[in-house]
Amino acid sequence: MKRTEAEQRFTGHPVAPGIGIGPVHEAAEPELAVASRQISIAEAETELARLNEALERSRKQLHKLKHRLAALPENSQAELAPLMDMYLHMLGSSRLLKGVRQHIEIELLCAEAAVQTETERQADVIMAQQETDKAGRLRRAEEVRELGRRVVRNLTRQPFRNFTALPAGSILAAETLRPADAALIQPERFAGVFTAEGGTEGHTAVMLRALGLPAVLGAEGALESIKPGTLTIIDGDTGEIIFNPSRASMEVARKKLAAQTRARRALAQLAHLPAVTRDGTRVELQANLELPLELPMIAQSGAHGIGLLRSEFIFMNRETLPDEDTQTRIYSTIIESMEGEPVTIRVLDWGSDKEVETLSRFLPEELEPNPALGLRGIRLLLHHRELLETQLAAIIRASALGPARILLPMISQAAEVVEARACLARVWRRLKRRKGMTLPGAPPPLGIMVETPAAALSAPVLAKYADFFAIGTNDLTMYTLAADRALPPSMGLYNPLTPAVLRLIHLTTRFAAAAGIPVSLCGELASRPQAVPLLLGLGVRQFSMHANAVPAVKQTIRAAALAACEALAEQALVAESADDVSKLIEDSLK
Ligand code: PEP
Ligand code: MG
8 A cells, every 4th residue: 555656536426325445456357267169060150140249249348448548648548549459450350350260160169269269379379479579479469368358258248357356345446347246246345346337327336336335336547547455545425536545535534434424323213213204194115125135234224125126136147047946045035034024026127237147148149239128127038938937936935924026127018917917827826736835825916117118108007907016217217218327427318307207207106096006116216315305296105225225215204294395396397307307406405
């Protein structure tokens, strides 16, 4: 830790609150395990298609990296930009690629083995060129290998990061983290996390909030300036990252940390008080669960039940699909630990930024043209019913131990709910026929996520088939505004406070009330205390959020008056922009 060096500051998007102080370390790339497989002539075409897809991904990543260089000082740019250009050139029509294709077409090697064989061969050729100096040859050979590793990782979708080797108490830094990578982080081992890529409402951000670690995503230029072990402050509230903090900066950070601990303790006092507005309207607060390690946090938060269990974690970072017994065990543990409070289990929502390698091997290219608009969520499950039926069977079995509900993701039309309901009935009959099963009296209620504009607009029809609604504002915003949820907020495209989104929320609560079915809101918006009065005004009475947010949201609810919330909502619904809505919220707080 060199305190003599100058302080350096970077800013990204604040994603999970809190101050973290510790030595910074970049997540190491794990060893690549490449299985060399001989293919048949008939398979060669598929392998070439896989190769092309991986090359395209690699190109996109390199273009992004190159774009980010603009944030760096000129001398670093001068060094790195030609390297990116060279990588991009090698990914074009280079000798390297010709060689790889020949290994596939002639020697009948699978794509990953072909890439590895050819990069090693090229590296050997470079090393044999006696006319250049050895250091230069070593560097160029390593560059070819590095490019090969990128392509192989994109072919095999192996996790890019390995966190176990990093010293305890570190600030973890990475170029990018996928949700599956975030699921591997043990929060007790780290003081904070930052990445160079990512926005605030993507699935990785959701996972990081679940871990309760101070986190900043999209900190451009920070990664390139890391010296491993440098003392670093990360501020998950402002998005600031400070390398080699001055004495004064350390003092500020320590004071903030102490103030946050005091505020958290004060909020914890609210855990046992009811969530009720000043005029006596009862509100239900539940927790979202991304990973089982959140269970103790949920128990302490004062949440009553789990409003959204994102079951994706069960499928992440494993070689094979989890079978019915494995899933039953996981759901049973969670249901039991909730001691009679309801648990809403959402069936697998795979696709878009929720990438699960186990499944990409089973379900390749058909999803690729635009993953957010393809076979995501329920669509995928209805194409591969064995996935849905296994999961439904496990949830039914586990629900013998306590109240559970089943939630369907990405619904856009009634037929999907009808088909899923038919699957549930079939699985139920099958389980009844099995000997020695302990089953509940009836299958759990079946509800739907309202996270596409189509679902919100068709809510009266969907209510005929669904037992409850859960509004997912993360995706509802993305699909309403045609703006990716992982985009940085600074671009001004993605904002759940946009009046068009608020109108869809309002429609959904009104339609649910008319149909007499429960409705909750479980997107990230639910965890923003400033937005909660507006949501109350739009008719939301049940919220589900990451456990850490429950106390502050409860505090806001206890200070709110429903008439004022409704007046705010009325104005927001006819506002012209998200900025206008933010202004209305600010004014209402004065
Ligand atoms: C949502 O889209 O708002 C939601 C809660 O689901 P997820 O974030 O898991 O897509
Ligand atoms: Mg969603």
